[in-house]
Amino acid sequence: MTLSSVSIALTGSGGAGVMTAGQILLDAAAKAGFYGLMGRTLGPQIRGGESAALLRLATGPVDGPDDGYDILLAFDWGNIERFQDELPLNTGGLIIADPHQGAVPDIMLTGDDIRTAMVPFHDLAKPIAGGRVNMVGLGLIAALIGLDPAFLLDRVARQLAGKGEAALEASRAALAAGAAAAADIAGVSPLAAPAPRTGDRWSITGNDAAGLGAIQGGVRFCAAYPITPATDILEWLAPNLPKVGGTLVQCEDELASINMIIGSSFGGTPSLTATSGPGLALMTESLGLAVASETPVVVVNVQRGGPSTGIPTKSEQADLNIAVNGLHGDAPHVVTAPLSIGDCLFTTQWSVHLAEAMQTAVIVLSDQTLGQSRAIIDPPADLAFVGKRRVPERIEAPYERYAVTADGVSPMALPGQEGGAYTGDGLEHDPVGHPSTQTAHHQAQLDKRRRKVEGFDYGDHWAEVDGDPDADIAIVTWGSTAAPAREAMARARALGFKVRLVAVRLIHPVPVDRLRYALSGVSRVLVVEQNHDGQYWRHLRAHMDLPGTVAALHRPGPVGLRPREILARLQSQ
Amino acid sequence: MDAVVAKPQSFKSDLKPVWCPGCGDFAVLSAITRTLTELGLPPREVALISGIGCSSRLPAYTSVYGFHGVHGRALPLASGLKLARPDLTVLSVGGDGDGFSIGGNHFVHACRRNVDLTYIVMDNSVYGMTKGQASPTTEADWTGSKLTPEGPGLAPFRPLEMALSSGASFIARAFSGDPLELTRQLCAAIEHRGFSFVHVLSPCVTYRPEQKGWRARVHGSFEAPTADRREAFLRLLDDDGFATGILYQGRETPFQPTAQATAPVAALGAQFAV
Numbered sequence: 143m144t145l146s147s148v149s150i151a152l153t154g155s156g157g158a159g160v161m162t163a164g165q166i167l168l169d170a171a172a173k174a175g176f177y178g179l180m181g182r183t184l185g186p187q188i189r190g191g192e193s194a195a196l197l198r199l200a201t202g203p204v205d206g207p208d209d210g211y212d213i214l215l216a217f218d219w220g221n222i223e224r225f226q227d228e229l230p231l232n233t234g235g236l237i238i239a240d241p242h243q244g245a246v247p248d249i250m251l252t253g254d255d256i257r258t259a260m261v262p263f264h265d266l267a268k269p270i271a272g273g274r275v276n277m278v279g280l281g282l283i284a285a286l287i288g289l290d291p292a293f294l295l296d297r298v299a300r301q302l303a304g305k306g307e308a309a310l311e312a313s314r315a316a317l318a319a320g321a322a323a324a325a326d327i328a329g330v331s332p333l334a335a336p337a338p339r340t341g342d343r344w345s346i347t348g349n350d351a352a353g354l355g356a357i358q359g360g361v362r363f364c365a366a367y368p369i370t371p372a373t374d375i376l377e378w379l380a381p382n383l384p385k386v387g388g389t390l391v392q393c394e395d396e397l398a399s400i401n402m403i404i405g406s407s408f409g410g411t412p413s414l415t416a417t418s419g420p421g422l423a424l425m426t427e428s429l430g431l432a433v434a435s436e437t438p439v440v441v442v443n444v445q446r447g448g449p450s451t452g453i454p455t456k457s458e459q460a461d462l463n464i465a466v467n468g469l470h471g472d473a474p475h476v477v478t479a480p481l482s483i484g485d486c487l488f489t490t491q492w493s494v495h496l497a498e499a500m501q502t503a504v505i506v507l508s509d510q511t512l513g514q515s516r517a518i519i520d521p522p523a524d525l526a527f528v529g530k531r532r533v534p535e536r537i538e539a540p541y542e543r544y545a546v547t548a549d550g551v552s553p554m555a556l557p558g559q560e561g562g563a564y565t566g567d568g569l570e571h572d573p574v575g576h577p578s579t580q581t582a583h584h585q586a587q588l589d590k591r592r593r594k595v596e597g598f599d600y601g602d603h604w605a606e607v608d609g610d611p612d613a614d615i616a617i618v619t620w621g622s623t624a625a626p627a628r629e630a631m632a633r634a635r636a637l638g639f640k641v642r643l644v645a646v647r648l649i650h651p652v653p654v655d656r657l658r659y660a661l662s663g664v665s666r667v668l669v670v671e672q673n674h675d676g677q678y679w680r681h682l683r684a685h686m687d688l689p690g691t692v693a694a695l696h697r698p699g700p701v702g703l704r705p706r707e708i709l710a711r712l713q714s715q
Numbered sequence: 716m717d718a719v720v721a722k723p724q725s726f727k728s729d730l731k732p733v734w735c736p737g738c739g740d741f742a743v744l745s746a747i748t749r750t751l752t753e754l755g756l757p758p759r760e761v762a763l764i765s766g767i768g769c770s771s772r773l774p775a776y777t778s779v780y781g782f783h784g785v786h787g788r789a790l791p792l793a794s795g796l797k798l799a800r801p802d803l804t805v806l807s808v809g810g811d812g813d814g815f816s817i818g819g820n821h822f823v824h825a826c827r828r829n830v831d832l833t834y835i836v837m838d839n840s841v842y843g844m845t846k847g848q849a850s851p852t853t854e855a856d857w858t859g860s861k862l863t864p865e866g867p868g869l870a871p872f873r874p875l876e877m878a879l880s881s882g883a884s885f886i887a888r889a890f891s892g893d894p895l896e897l898t899r900q901l902c903a904a905i906e907h908r909g910f911s912f913v914h915v916l917s918p919c920v921t922y923r924p925e926q927k928g929w930r931a932r933v934h935g936s937f938e939a940p941t942a943d944r945r946e947a948f949l950r951l952l953d954d955d956g957f958a959t960g961i962l963y964q965g966r967e968t969p970f971q972p973t974a975q976a977t978a979p980v981a982a983l984g985a986q987f988a989v
Contacts, residue, residue: 172989344987354987358980363799365791382983384974391798391972394824398791401784405764405795408782409803413795431785521984557762557780557796557803565763565774565781576730576775577783 144334147200148287149208151229152279154217156190159276164195165516166301167280169345170293171199172518175336177343179204179483179517183228183700184455185221192221194229199287201336205482205517206625209706210253211235213286213330215279217263218243222250228701231256236330238282240264240275259327266319272312273319281320288332291317344484344519348512349374349416351486352442353382356414358487359494360529361440362388363413365402367395367421370454371510372444375416396421400428400441407437408566410556412498412529414490416442419461420451422505426468429503433473433591435566436544436552438497438504438531442490445509445621447699456700457510459621460673465505466650466681472588474595476500477650479507479621481606483517489647491527492603498529500594501554507649509672511622511702537561542573546586550594596651604648607660613640615712616661618688619670620646620678623703627670630708641712649678652685665690666715670708674698691715723748726758728778733769737927739891739917740770740837746894747806747835748777750901761804764793766818768810769844770837770917787817790825790834797832801971804905805832812842815851815872825910826881831969833904833911836874837891839919839926847922859922875962876951878912879944884969885911886947887940887961890933891918900961909969916957932957940964 150167152160161182168180178199185191196211198204210230216222216239231237231253239246241260250256261282267273277298284294298313346354353375356364364383366376380390393399396417403413417425422443432439445461447453465477476496480489490506497504534541534553543564545552552573555562569577570584578584606624609616609631619627624645631641644660646653661667667688669679679694695711697703726748734740751761761779765771767786774781780803784792793807814822814836825834840857842848848860849867852874856866878886885907889897897915904911916933918926937960941947947963 169989342988344984345989346987350987354983357983363795365795384972385976385978385983386980387974387976389798389972389974391794393791394820397788398794398821398824401788401791402795402798404784405782405792405797406799407795408792409762409796409800411799413799427785428788435782435784518989521988524981557800558759560759563758563778563780565783567775567783568785569783577772 143331145331146202146334147198147204147208148213148333149211149232150197150199150283151194151211151214152197153192153194153214153229155220156187156193158217159274160193160195160217162301163276163280164197166294166297167283168197168516168518170284170297171289172343172345173293173296174289175339176200176333177203177518179515181207181511181515183225185224186455192225194225199333201334203519205484206629207702207704208232209704213238213283215283216243217275217279219247222247226250238327257329261323266323267316270312270315270319272309273316274313277313277316278320281317282324285321285324286327286330286332291321342521344521345516346484346519347374347514347516348480348483348486348508349444349514350378351484352416352490352506352508352513353378355487355490356440356494357382357386357388358525359491359527360412360498361414361494362386363403363406363411364388364390365393365399365415366390367393367399367417369418369421371446371514372416372418372442374513375442375444396424397428400425400439403439404428404432404437407439412438412494414440414442414494416444418444418446419448422461422464423468426464429475430469430471430473431568432503433469433475434568436501436554436591437566438501438529440490440493440497440504440506442506442508444513445507453700455510457622457702458673458699459507459509459623459671460677460698461507462649462673462677462681465507474592474651475503475505476595477505477507478647479649480512481621481624481645481647483512483515484519484522486512487522488525491525494529495527498531500598501531501551502595507621509622534562540574543575544571544573544587546573546590549597550590600648600653604646604653604656605660606645606647607643609642610640611642612663613642614664615666615668615715616642616644616664617668617670617708617712618644618646618682620649621671623670623672626703626705627708629705630712633705633709634712639712652682654686657686661689667692668711668715669694670703671696672699672703723752726751726778728776730775732776733772735921737920738769739839740773742891742894743770743835743837743897743915743917744773744776746897746901749898750905751779753898753902754905756804760802761806762796764796764805764807765789766809766813767844768813768842770808770810771813773808787813788821789813790818790821793832794825794828794830797830798971801973806835806905807832808835808837811836811838811840811852812850815874819851823877823881826878826883826912829882829884829910829967829970831908831910831971833901833913835901835913835915837915837917838874839917839923840871841919841922843919843922873951874914875954879947879951879963882967883912884909884965884967886963887912888914888916888937888959890916890929890959892930893933893959896935896959903961907964909967929957933959935959937962942966
């Protein structure tokens, strides 16, 4: 028997090298023609502490985790009680552990038909000069799942480039020792052979994808303040923006970073910053300024557990409320959410396009699961969306920066343009931009700012609509929970149970008409998301009547929603 | 130089300032327009950036590009604009509350960052727009506010010392009642390559009427700018807060990362190929 998907968790205290081993395994599998992904779970420690690389390798594209892991390799059991619920095992799952680290903890043995295999990783590594336990483990896993060790060696050689032949030889010996130890472990089905590769594949994290999407959308200025788990976007942009003539600046705080990008965008440069919940909270006053002054900006908010400092290293989808409702006054703006790791690229690029086209603030709600997981994907097609701002071609006096137009978008002069000088303002203003407290000006400007956001043609990109057109039940979801929802739908289909899936990319404004059309004919709706309060479910209900019986499946992080949970709710609703 | 910008009046808008009669900020507005005229800068290539407060209303009273942001954030706005558009002449204006209280963190970091822009603070030691509360430069024993009826009880900030210790590369102080000196300083500040800070004593005649007496207190003791930080600190130790002139002008390199594109955007994806 062979498998189309295998899930593997590698765990160990910092220093065991589980992240390095995980990434080598993922990229080697990609080289061999498999798809896959790797999530990461980390404790709060700066160095050391518990960590796990969470892999899924498959013969076809995958964008979310399975219900549990088929193989859990523990180099040690440090702090396992803190995160064992993030490492559920599938029925018949195999735990591989080093006997010198003690017996397998009972809490790991609560699943059905769990098997264990003891492998003395440290003893196997010790006789090899420079041999490392993570390489022994890697050799073992590759042998178990049927991955040609040549692909591993290729990736290890890249990892060790410049460290000399001895280091490479040590890794080669360690991999071989691990592979030999696999012979003693029976009953693990290898992966089926993948379809032949037809071209390049990409190994990319959601955060890197968001950075690339920003540049492809036209962003050439980024102001940065580090915050987990968004920093990777900024660290990717730092060396890559200059390659295309752009600039990244590190700021003193998030108040500075949001205002710097408003300033640069006022100058005509498409601009972006990335942050997480606490930073977004600091930025909300100035996001209102971007809305009122009609200055396009994009903020990628990589969500983590909240409120307050919350759980910085782990995922949740709990910033929807602040992203949608956090601005004071009536402040229409746009909130989007990527639907997979790879889609962080498209959604960010599209969001830059939206911000520039509508001259407003766009908040992209990514999360730690999307941002810090790495996926093997087919290279995305070139996308036409590049931010394009409406700039006046010919200016007649008096120039009305905030002219009341049919679609609400007013041509925006850029500094340097003759006759276009105006003062961008967070004060309410008349069409010229002069401060005004008059009722009529306030009404007209509020109307135009809403009109441009609500009347915009978002096209087909507002959601991914999938599944059976004649299904009686529909899942509505957003962000990273789209992945387990897709898988739940596929499993339901395999059981002969028809399901429709609406994974929404445009969170706000709520695309009421399109949603209504997408849900036409269903009598049951299940809204799925990862937060305690059911934020999206409430948001939808505030804006529209969903058809039929509406139920909500929502729970907080850090453990991600699994396909099994969603399938169970579909079957019981 | 554009012929149309010959007169200071061409830098003024037709908007009537909200300021009280006698406010020092009128003279600062005039000095700014005169400075831009003297430097021969085309209005379309100048941007005036502000936050919130009486003096922060200034950009709309000019004919250059302007941005009136939220309270305390003028310097990040101005820095972002200058970093993205180094071709522009960028000035930032505001008051003591905007710059030293709510925006204090940005002030010290802007001094340190040394972006090539000019920051003009109209300091009247009071929050005027909210009707007369103590600011970070108010005397400890000023009892004129209902919010701090016993006086703020805190030693006032010394903005020039903050600027110097934070790394500003041009530091000056002027009095709004001496527009020629102010204009001279503003010209030098704009021509300076790097972050220039001009501290302007600009009286609030409504909430601090005693500031009408500032004319008698100011004195021009910072005769010539020094490039020696030790000398500048020594001068500030003797400063009574009313010395005017250019205190310090250093030669620190301005912060202006610029990059020439070396790759087409389409080439960036290759780094992810596996």
